[in-house]
Amino acid sequence: MRRPFLGFGLGLRTEHYSYILEHKPAVDWFEILSENYMVPGGKPLDYLDKIRNDYPMVMHGVSLSIGSTDALNSDYLKNLKKLMRRVQPQWISDHLCWTGLNNTNSHDLLPLPYNEDTITHVVDRVVQVQDYLGQRILLENLSSYVTYKNSEMTEWDFVNEIARRADCHILLDINNIFVSAHNHQFDPESYLAGIDSDRVMQFHLAGHSYNGEMIIDTHDHDVCDPVWALYATALKRFGAVSTMIERDDDIPEFPQLRQELSIAEDIAVRTLQADALVLSDISPQQTHTELNYARTA
């Protein structure tokens, strides 16, 4: 598969709006948190439009709740599609999780049991979402703190099987693999080795916290050395994959975050042939055609 490569991006955060508009920093793309812009109007959408004029974007959501046993939230999907038309993102992602039930939202990314029943349930919903949006989505692996007794397979087999049957893509969060590997005592390299390379469209990198026993996915620190090492392993396994850093708390000044992104660029250049790191031919206004989705079944 020829995977579209956007280069190296950052999460768009309100703290950086003015800096970005004033300095037009060299960043290949931004990832937006979809829910932050699913509002009627005002400054959030004004800044979004201005920054979108200068940069390609991808949309990343936290409330699709693809694994919930509630019906899909049609209002949410309608708003997501409306935002998608406005932003014209390169792609749209959310998490392989559930976030609520009985119309009550936990605002947390809650893990699913890894078994055949869950796969059947989630695949059916991913197909519905992709049909509605008219394009494939990316699903991201979680960091988690519990495992269920009725799980019957590894997380990576679960992720692969859903991506294969639903014909969707994978957003591989390298930090989440590291966090869950520690919390559940599995080998993170086995996780990478087990993931179907053709389905991986994007990497997330982030920092975390250690409370003495568990690692918590807090996104409030720089990316740590073991996660950088795992990133290098992922690059060897998957090749050039669009990569971004998520920072949601204790957010540093933009230049500092940009500096951290250059570590990812350096590792990619050192790990891969330089010619593998050529941006796909994209413009800020373009939606990548390879993600256009038409259900054939």
Add this chain to the structure above:
Amino acid sequence: MHALRKLQQDFLGYLLDDTVVGIVERIESTPRRSAEQRMAFYGNAYKLRLKEALTTDYECLHGYLGDDLFETLMEKYIESYPSHHPSLRYFGQHIAKLVEQQEPFRQLPEVAEIARIELAFGNSFDAADCQCASLEQLAQLDPEAWATLTLRFHGAVQLLPQQYNSFQIWRALSNEEAPPQKTEDETTWLIWRQDLVSQYRALEQAESVALTIALSAGSFADICTALLEYFSEQETPQQAVGYLQRWINDQMVSELNQDQEKKAADCGSF
């Protein structure tokens, strides 16, 4: 699907009330951490996330109540008003209602007013954008259309009738200054948005009455009739036009609506 739903019901039940522990028996324990300890992580994270949203949205209310009382308020709110929206942006919208109903907050009527001020600024911040009406459009109105003229307002426009000096308290807290003592002060405040920035001002009673009528789609004639309570017959039309011009200048008005029947008749005459 049935088993997954039951698991999710038990999980969410635990988040909403950590004495409901049916989920724990479905979780693997490890030598390092028991199932209870692992689930406690999710229980704590649930409350922390919701408290963070309330603390962000009600910064001045937090400052006014202090840490302990605000913590009590957040605990009661999380218990009484679980989130039913995909975005945390809307989680705290019922807090004034809770403050009015529950002890010890119902003894402090200014607290609900401060909560409503912060909520109104939040609503103004991301209210829908719209084209604003212009003074040129007003000048071009057929003189006969004035009596039945109604206005449509920008979604950010909100009236806040207050019984206490809550706006002064809010303003001091938002400037990180010591708030004044609570005093009775019956004033209606206006919040609106101009060039994407939220604005506010206190209204004289006459303008407050006029704007209340205009916001409920009352006509220019209705406004003039009400203003006769405050001004002479000679002054009233001029005052009403003055209000209208200011509202338009401040980007509060999105549409000038002429009477529908009149418009239809006009069209028919061509």
